[in-house]
Amino acid sequence: MKELRSPQQEAAEDIFFGQLVIIWARWFVILTGAILALWAASSISELTVASILIVALMAVNFFVHGRYMMERPINRTLTGLVSLIDLTIITLIVLAWRGQTGLDSPFFIFYYPVLAAFAFVFTPGFTLVYTVLALISYAGATFVSDPAALLQFQDLELLITRLITLAAMGGLGTYYWRIQRNRRRLAKNPQAERSRAPAGD
Amino acid sequence: MTNKFRLTPQDPEDLMYGQSVIVSARWILVVSGLFLALWNPGPMSELRMQILFILLLAIANFYLQAQLLMKKPASSGVVYFASAADLAVISVMVILGGGFESNVYVFYFPALLALSVAFSPASTLLFAGGAAGFYTFISFGSALFGDIDIQVLIARLIMMTAVAVCGQIYWRIERDRRSAAVKARKSLVAQLREVQAATD
Numbered sequence: 110m111k112e113l114r115s116p117q118q119e120a121a122e123d124i125f126f127g128q129l130v131i132i133w134a135r136w137f138v139i140l141t142g143a144i145l146a147l148w149a150a151s152s153i154s155e156l157t158v159a160s161i162l163i164v165a166l167m168a169v170n171f172f173v174h175g176r177y178m179m180e181r182p183i184n185r186t187l188t189g190l191v192s193l194i195d196l197t198i199i200t201l202i203v204l205a206w207r208g209q210t211g212l213d214s215p216f217f218i219f220y221y222p223v224l225a226a227f228a229f230v231f232t233p234g235f236t237l238v239y240t241v242l243a244l245i246s247y248a249g250a251t252f253v254s255d256p257a258a259l260l261q262f263q264d265l266e267l268l269i270t271r272l273i274t275l276a277a278m279g280g281l282g283t284y285y286w287r288i289q290r291n292r293r294r295l296a297k298n299p300q301a302e303r304s305r306a307p308a309g310d
Numbered sequence: 311m312t313n314k315f316r317l318t319p320q321d322p323e324d325l326m327y328g329q330s331v332i333v334s335a336r337w338i339l340v341v342s343g344l345f346l347a348l349w350n351p352g353p354m355s356e357l358r359m360q361i362l363f364i365l366l367l368a369i370a371n372f373y374l375q376a377q378l379l380m381k382k383p384a385s386s387g388v389v390y391f392a393s394a395a396d397l398a399v400i401s402v403m404v405i406l407g408g409g410f411e412s413n414v415y416v417f418y419f420p421a422l423l424a425l426s427v428a429f430s431p432a433s434t435l436l437f438a439g440g441a442a443g444f445y446t447f448i449s450f451g452s453a454l455f456g457d458i459d460i461q462v463l464i465a466r467l468i469m470m471t472a473v474a475v476c477g478q479i480y481w482r483i484e485r486d487r488r489s490a491a492v493k494a495r496k497s498l499v500a501q502l503r504e505v506q507a508a509t510d
Contacts, residue, residue: 126487130480137472141465149461215462221419222472229480266349267413270342277338277420278473285331285427289484292327296491 127230134226200246211254228282240279326383328428335424409452426477438474
């Protein structure tokens, strides 16, 4: 039985079904951001700025989640754009939130679920770009916050460790994405040889 | 798009496919662990212990990788034990690095991601909950020797949960897509047979 779907149609289906993972990753980031903002804000202006940011993110995610629940999920371009906004916001938090910036910022961990979710949904090519962008953003944010820190042996070790684990999220996510696509193709066409199943996007 | 959470028993095929993700995550742990140990070595005895741990992990992973290459994946018991050992090794490294102050906790993220796409929801809940619980215990234990930032600890725990939940959501979405594909194929084959029977 010949496969009727093109790789482009399959990728569109991946976005259609898989964007729930990205939505939930974003809800977790919003939840954590809200807890931290309400708990840790030390002034009215700090709380105001944090609240506006969180409400804006909630509004975006509510719109995206609502569309998904109505079975009219947003398209690939919009999903990619919103994911880029996620990266930007997390990088801004690493750069500026609560005086703990760059390598000292504990909020770089927001990158982990966001990267994993993106890798589950998008094709390997897009995931590679997104992961590299996240790594550059984080490394750039640490460099901008304290250029001298990266010349220190221990700080550089810390940065490399974090970059390796961040890259691992993108890599493992995309690896599992490939496995699942091959399994799906096999489910549609059991005669296909497992080892011959194409892996590229 | 109706993905209700339900506890399902472990599907051996899921475990077989997911095992390769777990093995890959473990290679990342081995290579990064070796890099960390050699980059900024501590005292000789400590370095010796670290390298011994890493080599044992590498040997065990080589065995599992070889099994996968020979298309004879390890049994579920072995996979569960190996994943528990991964989380235990990361936890030991966190304890040795000073508990809450240690930066090694980031290795929990790829480990949890890998097991969340391989294991059933119940097993993922058990492993992820165990890792988060143990990390909380380690962090509060290290509070005896210094301050811990509760807010940061909560953020770390939520992100660990987020990674495991995202893995599980994707696991369920793909399972539903596969079963829909199988149903569609069966229905198409049945229709083709009907048409063939009618024309014969």
